[in-house]
Amino acid sequence: MKEVEGITRERFEREVVPAYAPVVMRGVAAHWPLVAQGRAGLEPCLQYLMGFDGGQPVDAVLARPEPTRAFTYRPGLDGFNFTLDKRPYAALFEQLWRYSHFPEPPALAAQSALVSDALSGLEQANAMPLLDAAVPARIWIGNRATVPAHFDDSHNIACVAVGRRRFTLLPPQCAPLLYLGPPDYAPTAAPMSVVPDLHTTDRTRFPLVADALAHAVVAELEPGDAIYIPPLWFHQVQSLAPHLNILMNYWWRPLAAPQRPDDLHLAALRLAMLALRHLPDGEREGWRALFGHYVFGARGEGLAHIPEGQRHLFGDIDVAADAALREDLLSRLKR
Template sequence: MRPMKAVDGITRERFECNVVPAYEPVVMRGLVGHWPLVAQGRAGLEACLQYLTGFDKGAVVDAVLAKPGPTRAFSYKPDLDGFNFMHDKRPYAALFEQLWRYSHFPEPPSLAAQSALVPEALPGLERANACPLLDADAAPRLWIGNRATVPAHFDDSHNIACVAAGRRRFTLLPPACAPLLYLGPPDYAPTPAPMSVVPDLHTADPVRFPLIAEALAQAIVAELEPGDAIYIPPLWFHQVESLAPHLNILMNYWWRPEAAPGRADDLHLASLRLAMLALRHLPDGEREGWRALFGHYVFGARGEGLMHIPEAQRHLFGEIDAAQDALMRRDIAGRLKP
């Protein structure tokens, strides 16, 4: 493992021109150190929860609860026939009260409310604590809990994650590490994101998971303090450990630019599952044939490789507008009907 690249004093121009195109994770020290939420987090658990309560309108949020253990991971059960945590919906008031009670336990259960859309759950918090690198229409999500681990997973969106209270350790691995991470099924995971079945990369059983050592050799690691933020590019695997014993708060922003004016950029995971479903039953030779065609049609044919087709006649090889996109989606949806 090696330390993650870190920068100070990042501006939006530098972020858009240098950080995002590089397709590598970067820690941005002190990016949101000016947030009132960060100041309240530094003041302590009770002050921070009281501050958040001022924005609470009583909406219910997703909460998870797991028994205390060595890894404190929200993960699969050991035999993968379910998940090792309870899930329910509750108002923030109940969650805050439980976090306060658990702060008096020497080894409390792991409790967290994850991925709550801030404008709906705590309206106004997003305006009082705005990300300086994004437009206001990039709605943040809030992650709040005590000490716990989210195993290695990937998202298909750009991600800026801002630590507002507590400390978090991020372990990131490039997409090419997928074969080394013992990934669970993409349609059966503890969260909506595809996830590794290994609860904690750093304590993985080398007999059961021998490839993890090879994966960790390619990993980059960073520990973030309140006010720090991290940029995670799409598809990079990340394990996230909330380290403070009683209160950790993260506000993150997922976004994807439009593929073209009026065209949503939203088909990635759907196309992955569809390809798995369509090709799974084929013999190995035919699967290799499809691998070659995907390499050409999806990833290869561009630039000089298309010079034999007039630009106006490139159709799906070329640029398409929102109307063409909608027409193709309807055609594909029709082909999927039984």
């Protein structure tokens, strides 16, 4: 995986984001107080975090200490292999401290909590220099565990503050090789592979994983390091330190149209699956060709035959046109 040091915001925006490839950015957060507290040890770090805790319950997942330590599907895909509940950070931290004395504790994590809500002030004390302050931070706190390969539809900077993490990234074109679960039924909000760990899986059961890994890039991040993950890139994330791993991440997207967030991608995917599932193969292939043109192909010289002011959905749309299109789609869905 490509690595850079001394990255600036200007260089990040000019070189990293447009390339649509993952990049490890060493030392981006080496100056964070949270990184220093993590180096001091588990107890000083947890005490530091308690200074920001407002007592709000956060989502916590707990799984048995299986070899992969993955938060994933049960073997029959009829549920998930973890329990989910809400608890205050004080209870989570006490449990992590107790588990630090176990030779092989259960996998425990509080994932994707909004920092501004759960640990008010921590975000300002540990600011991300590559993004606007308006991009919210989320925090992931737990012991050793694995999040199987999945994708997000947002840009992502993930910064290791405490412990170590191994990231395995694969381009979207690897989707047919990753044994993906249903997009509307996954252990998290993100569509996910049913393979608990790409590196240790049973190749007789999942033979295509070897082909997928031929396209993978892997990196291990130390405290203060960050990684940029482009939208739709699959990523498996392994928290490697035995007792405490903390990550802060930042998801963002540009505006799709004035005053409207860019938030329809997964909804469009599911709607297309619902709309086309019943059609015969020949017609489905026809729609594949039309999607290739209307959604992905028609741009630049391919639109030269249409005056710029008459391109409608092929071109730029204003707030009123955007709202009218959404209203038309909603009315069709309600029939």
